Amino acid sequence: MGSVTLEPGGWYTARLPASVDPARRRLGKRFSSRADAERAILREVLEYESGIRVLTKRGITPSLTVGDLIERYIKERTNDPICPISLGSQTTYWSTYKHIKGTAFSNLLLTELKTNDIKKYLSSIPDTKKRKKISSFLSACVSWGNENELFPTPVFFPRVIKRHGKNSIKTEDPFEVRLPLFSEVRSMVCEHTVELRFKLLFLTAFFTGCRTAELLALTPADLNHENNTLTIRRVMIYDKGKKVFEKPKNGKTREQHCPKLLFDYLCEYSETLPEGVELLFYSPQKRVDYRGATLAHYWAKVRKRAGVLPYENGRELLLKDLRAGCASYLVNILGASPLESADFLGHTVRVSLGNYQRADINRCETEFLSLKSEVCTLPIPARLDVLFERFLEVFPEVRTSLRPV
DSSP, rough: OOOOEETTOOOOEEETTTTTTTTOBBBBSSSSSHHHHHHHHHHHHHHHHSEEEETTTEEEEEEBBHHHHHHHHHHHHOOSSSSSSOHHHHHHHHHHOOOOOOTTTSSTTTTTTHHHHHHHHHHHOOOOHHHHHHHHHHHHHHHHHHHTSSSOOOOOOOOEEESSSSEEEEOOOTTOOOOHEEEEHHHHHHHTOHHHHHHHHHHHHHHHHHHHHHTTOOGGGGTTTTTEEEEEEOEEEEETTEEEEEEOTTTEEEEEEOOOOHHHHHHHHTTHHHHTTTTOOOOOSSGGOOOOEEEEEEHHHHHHHOOOOOOOTOOOOOTTTTHHHHHHHHHHOOOHHHHHHHHHHHHOOOHHHHHHHOOOOOGHHHHHHHHHHHHHHHHHHHHHHHHHHHHHOOOHHHHTTTTTO
C-alpha cells in the first residue's frame, strides 16, 4: 500500500509501493494529515492500474495527451475555489482550444512532448494574431502542467515566434507595444463627435490604469468622495449576449485613486445621469451597448476621426493600451519604482514590467518630462493629481470638452 512518514514540522510524506514503483519514489506533495497522504497513494495506484498514469524515470506520470492537459487546465481554473476565472475567460479558453483540438499536436502524449514540438506547431499557424493568442494560452497550460508534474521531465516553452514574410520566422520583440501619447489622448477626447461618457471613460482608463471591464461596472455609489477613489468591486462582461457582473480579476475589492480634477468631472457627470440609471458609464441604446467588440469598434472609429496614426509596424492604439500607458508614465514620468507601479495597478512586479512598463521615453512630450524632478518626493496619488493638472494646462481645450451639454 505504500508508506507514510511524519516529517519535522508536522507534515506527512508518502511513498508508492514497490509493486507500482520499484524505486519507491516519494510523491511530490506534502500532506497535512496521514489520511490525506494515504488517499493520495491510493489514487496514484488506482490511476496506474487503470492506465491513466504510466511509470517513467521521473516516477508515476499521467499518460495524457496535450488535449487532455488543456481540458484539465481549463476545468481546474474554472473550479479554483480561491480565484476562479471569469465567464469571459472561460469562453476565450474554450474557443482557443477549438483551434488546437483534433490536430496531431493535440494528440501528442505528454510523455513524448518536447519544446520543439510546440515550436513546430506554432510556426505552422499562418495567422499572426491567432498564433500569438494560441501561444499565450499554451504557455499557461504548459506552465500549469509543469507545476502539477504532469510531464516526465519539465517542458520549457519556446519564445514567442512571429512571421516576417512567407518563409522567415524571427523572435518577437517582447517590448513591442503601442503606448498612447498625451496629445493622442487629447485628440480623442476633444473629437467633437465623442459623447461625454466616452471621453470620461477614456480619461479614467488612462489616468487610473483601471481595466475597461472594471470601469463599465462602476456605479455612482462607487465614487468615494472622501479620498477621491473609485471602488473597484466587480467587472462587467457579456456571456451569450447578457450582462454578467463578477468579482475583479484578483477576486478582491480595491480603492483606485483618481486624479482630483478628473474625479470632480466624474462627479459632475454622475449628477446628470437619468433617473433609474445604475451604471456610471451607461449605454442609452441596446444597439450601442458596451460589449467588448462594440466598444472596440467605437474606439477604432474615434481613433480614426481624431487622426491617431499607427506605429510604423502597423500596430494600432487599442483601448487596453491606455492601462499600459498608465503603468509606463508612472515609472518614466512620475518616477515611481516598478514595485510602486505594480502595486498601484494590482500586479506583480514581473507582470507589470513584462506587459505594461514599456514606455519609449523618446516619444513622450517634453511638457511632461520635467515632472519627474518636481513630484519625486510626493506619494503616488499626489503625483497623479499633478500629472492631470499639467495635462489640462498643456491642453486647455480638454476642459471645454468635458463640460456637460
